[in-house]
Amino acid sequence: MIEKDIEREVIIEKTTIGIDVGGHYIKYGLVSNHKVIEFHRLKTKREDILSSLIYIIEKYKKELISGISIGFPGFVRNGVVTSPPNLPIKNINLKEEIGKIVRFPIVVENDANLYALGEAFYGVGRHHRVVVLLTLGTGVGGGIVIDGKLFTGSIGFASEFGHIVMNTEGPVCGCGMRGCLESYIGADRIIERYKGLLKKGISTSEKNVESVKDIVNAARNGDRLSIYVLNETGIMLGVGISTIINILDPDIVIIGGGIAKARNLILKATKEEVNRRIIRKVPIVVSTLGDKAGLLGGHILLKNGTKPLTFPNSP
Amino acid sequence: MIEKDIEREVIIEKTTIGIDVGGHYIKYGLVSNHKVIEFHRLKTKREDILSSLIYIIEKYKKELISGISIGFPGFVRNGVVTSPPNLPIKNINLKEEIGKIVRFPIVVENDANLYALGEAFYGVGRHHRVVVLLTLGTGVGGGIVIDGKLFTGSIGFASEFGHIVMNTEGPVCGCGMRGCLESYIGADRIIERYKGLLKKGISTSEKNVESVKDIVNAARNGDRLSIYVLNETGIMLGVGISTIINILDPDIVIIGGGIAKARNLILKATKEEVNRRIIRKVPIVVSTLGDKAGLLGGHILLKNGTKPLTFPNSP
Numbered sequence: 001m002i003e004k005d006i007e008r009e010v011i012i013e014k015t016t017i018g019i020d021v022g023g024h025y026i027k028y029g030l031v032s033n034h035k036v037i038e039f040h041r042l043k044t045k046r047e048d049i050l051s052s053l054i055y056i057i058e059k060y061k062k063e064l065i066s067g068i069s070i071g072f073p074g075f076v077r078n079g080v081v082t083s084p085p086n087l088p089i090k091n092i093n094l095k096e097e098i099g100k101i102v103r104f105p106i107v108v109e110n111d112a113n114l115y116a117l118g119e120a121f122y123g124v125g126r127h128h129r130v131v132v133l134l135t136l137g138t139g140v141g142g143g144i145v146i147d148g149k150l151f152t153g154s155i156g157f158a159s160e161f162g163h164i165v166m167n168t169e170g171p172v173c174g175c176g177m178r179g180c181l182e183s184y185i186g187a188d189r190i191i192e193r194y195k196g197l198l199k200k201g202i203s204t205s206e207k208n209v210e211s212v213k214d215i216v217n218a219a220r221n222g223d224r225l226s227i228y229v230l231n232e233t234g235i236m237l238g239v240g241i242s243t244i245i246n247i248l249d250p251d252i253v254i255i256g257g258g259i260a261k262a263r264n265l266i267l268k269a270t271k272e273e274v275n276r277r278i279i280r281k282v283p284i285v286v287s288t289l290g291d292k293a294g295l296l297g298g299h300i301l302l303k304n305g306t307k308p309l310t311f312p313n314s315p
Numbered sequence: 316m317i318e319k320d321i322e323r324e325v326i327i328e329k330t331t332i333g334i335d336v337g338g339h340y341i342k343y344g345l346v347s348n349h350k351v352i353e354f355h356r357l358k359t360k361r362e363d364i365l366s367s368l369i370y371i372i373e374k375y376k377k378e379l380i381s382g383i384s385i386g387f388p389g390f391v392r393n394g395v396v397t398s399p400p401n402l403p404i405k406n407i408n409l410k411e412e413i414g415k416i417v418r419f420p421i422v423v424e425n426d427a428n429l430y431a432l433g434e435a436f437y438g439v440g441r442h443h444r445v446v447v448l449l450t451l452g453t454g455v456g457g458g459i460v461i462d463g464k465l466f467t468g469s470i471g472f473a474s475e476f477g478h479i480v481m482n483t484e485g486p487v488c489g490c491g492m493r494g495c496l497e498s499y500i501g502a503d504r505i506i507e508r509y510k511g512l513l514k515k516g517i518s519t520s521e522k523n524v525e526s527v528k529d530i531v532n533a534a535r536n537g538d539r540l541s542i543y544v545l546n547e548t549g550i551m552l553g554v555g556i557s558t559i560i561n562i563l564d565p566d567i568v569i570i571g572g573g574i575a576k577a578r579n580l581i582l583k584a585t586k587e588e589v590n591r592r593i594i595r596k597v598p599i600v601v602s603t604l605g606d607k608a609g610l611l612g613g614h615i616l617l618k619n620g621t622k623p624l625t626f627p628n629s630p
Contacts, residue, residue: 132468151461153443153564156596160561165554165592167482177592239480246475247562249468276479277492280472 016302017060017068018295020111021049023086023138028056030063031299034122037291047087050097057102067104068297070094070095071111073141077156079108085139085174107301109150111135112256115287116143117150117297119254123289132244133287134161135257137235139174140182144248150301162186164240181240184231187212187259194229209248212227216262234266238273245278256287256315318459319500331483331617332383333610335426335517336364338401338453342606343371345378346614349437351607361403365412372417382419384613386410386426392471394423400454400489424449425467427474427571430602431458432465432612434569438604443566447559448602450572451552454489455497459563465616477501479555495531496555500548502527502574509544531577542580549581553588597605 014208015032029039030286040174045052053070072094074084079095094108099177116125116133125131131145144151152158162182170179183189190212198204204225206218219226241253255267263286271284287293330347337359342356360367387409389399394410403533408424431448440446446460455477459466467473468625477497478490485494486504498504510541513519519540521533534541556568570582578601586599602608 030612068609128469146461146466153565154597155564155595157560157564160564162560163592164558167484168554169482185525239483243479243558244476244562245472245561247473249470249475260422277478280470282469 001064014303015063015065016299017056017065018298019053019056019069020071020114020119020291021053021073021084021087022111022292023073023274026052026056027294029279029292029295030060031295034106034296034299036295039292039295040102041291044087049087049089050092053094054142055096055097055102065104066105067302068102068109068113069295069302070098070106071114071294071298072108073111075140075156076108076110079106081108086299105302106123107298109298109301110141110143110152111294112141113143113150113152114294114297114301115256116159117253117300118289118295119256119287120145120148121295121300123286123287123293124254125252129253130248130250131252132159132248132250133254133256134237134241136185136255136259137162139154140188140240141257142185144250146243160308161240161244164243166239176267181236185240185259189257190229193232194225197225197229200304212259212262216265219265230262230265231269233259235273237266238270238277240277241270241274241284241310242277245274245282248280253284254287255284256290256293260286318372319543322481329618330378330380331614332371332380333369333386333613334384335386335429335606335609335613336368336372336388336402338388340506341367341371342609344610345375345609346610349611349614351610353526354610356606359402364402364404365407368409368413369416374412380419382617383417383421384429384610384617385411385413385421385423386429386609386613387423388426388454390471391423391425394421394425407612420537420617421608422613424465424613424616425458425471426609427456428458428465428467429567429609429612429616430571430616431460431474432492433464433604433608433610434571434602434612435460436615437611438602438608439600440567441570445563446567446569447474447563447565448571449552449556449559451502451570451574452572453502454499455555456572459565476559478554479558481551481554499551500555500574505530505544505548505574509540509545512540512544527574527577534577534580541605545577545580546584548574549584550588552581553585553592556585556589556599557592560589560597563599568597568599569602570599571605571608597627 018031020027026042030037069109072081072084075082080093084092095106098106112135113167119125133143133200135141142159142161144159163180167179171183173180173183202225205223215226219230333346335342341357341359345352387396387399390397395408398405410421413421427450434440435446446457452455457474457476459474478495481496482494488495488498509524517540520538530541533608535544
């Protein structure tokens with residue numbers, strides 16, 4: 001009996017709900033003892049995200065939960081989700097809303113920040129002092145972990161890697177400016193560039209391209225236009241990462257997000273570009289935790305709070 | 316008698332020699348109780364910098380010194396000065412060399428890093444959490460102070476703001492790459508641009524331009540070409556600072572170095588460009604400590620070491 005009680009206490013202390021809200025899917029599950037012990041995907045109901053969050057919390061209400069972490073795209077500060085790109089939400093104090101229905105600690109944080117924390121503590125970023133993560137998808141996000149602590153800057157605006165200026169005369173970005181990194185390597189831009197070259201009459205084996213995934217698959221089958229476009233994407237990513245290295249001098253740069261699945265079709269060129277520009281070698285590696293990184297990052301943030309974090313002894 | 320002894324102890328604890336080695340001048344002096352109490356300039360003997368350092372140390376050998384800080388341009392790590400731009404030095408372990416002649420603590424650090432520390436503790440950066448400093452001169456350097464601690468990245472390579480990529484097709488930089496920030500706003504590049512426009516037949520009241528100072532003076536006298544060139548410099552600086560803000564989200568951006576003396580002839584355009592690109596307001600201000608910043612930064616680094624720093628109660 002005593003043993004069982006002790007076990008329960010451990011669970012009480014450590015099991016957290018992790019939720020990672022994306023434009024297409026909400027990923028969620030339970031994290032216990034530094035592991036994701038349950039993992040699910042839910043289609044994002046764009047018009048009613050709060051009801052999905054409540055559904056998840058209700059689902060686990062019989063579990064012994066010690067906290068909940070929610071990752072959201074875009075700018076998040078003090079629990080307030082400002083205006084996530086691609087989601088019809090504006091200035092919701094999510095911490096307050098969720099706080100009305102549960103009594104355990106809640107953290108609401110930018111999704112890429114939680115992703116970075118997850119990788120820094122449980123993924124390829126382990127044992128590194130300065131960890132930089134870039135997420136490649138529709139947008140380009142990122143996170144910075146320094147000495148095991150999330151670095152979010154003065155007001156939570158840091159690691160907006162998508163808006164590094166690559167070229168003042170470059171393509172117009174979603175933010176209204178020209179030549180941001182995102183305006184070159186955001187998913188839609190990769191597809192646009194592909195279609196643009198197609199229009200110019202460059203031959204390809206794959207004409208029905210609807211997603212970067214299609215381009216990646218075509219490239220894997222040897223389609224030269226697809227290989228070219230992904231290689232060019234890799235070069236631009238390399239230029240952006242070079243600027244990041246010149247500013248942050250990280251120990252490691254981790255690449256996450258859907259487009260990271262293209263791996264060396266993009267990253268070979270990226271690494272070459274960085275090596276050309278930066279004297280010292282900085283490893284550029286693909287995320288190993290993928291969709292679970294954000295849940296694990298939320299877990300460690302709940303565990304350690306916002307004070308300098310301590311690394312768990314075992315992953 | 317007792318009182319005098321106590322006074323002496325205070326001096327022993329707190330007086331440090333500060334040395335700031337530049338391409339043209341070595342600035343040095345004594346820092347005590349958070350103040351520069353003696354300040355001098357010495358022409359840099361480019362072929363024999365070590366003898367100048369020894370001269371300074373000898374000069375103060377009768378004082379009660381508790382430490383010495385030496386700032387050097389370029390890459391500095393663990394007391395080793397690697398290859399400062401514009402100085403014929405390569406891989407000198409300065410900490411070891413100076414350690415042969417003195418017994419008190421020695422810190423050797425990148426000059427812009429010490430400058431940033433000085434401003435963060437004693438200058439316009441006081442009471443700010445995330446402080447970014449850019450030094451504008453022949454090269455573009457910088458320093459980052461986070462929560463009162465110098466942030467130098469993984470191996471001391473951080474805050475190389477001069478090599479932020481502005482445009483992959485831009486002018487060739489001293490580093491061999493194209494379109495670095497320094498290739499647009501380094502002192503020589505500003506003069507080159509001025510002369511280039513002059514050759515194109517654009518009229519000016521000031522034809523004998525040898526330095527940025529000449530251009531600044533001409534601009535102050537209403538010369539339109541000079542005003543144009545400095546304005547353009549300000550815009551490029553603003554683009555670079557926007558990228559820094561997107562990555563670091565600082566509380567304040569401080570501008571130091573000789574070219575900072577142009578003040579609003581450059582910085583008006585800089586601020587406008589940053590305001591255009593960044594939603595939130597980040598103050599961009601000129602350094603108030605100037606040549607003394609590095610000595611003060613060295614003083615605080617000696618005082619607090621490399622652990623998280625504490626701010627002095629009074630400046």
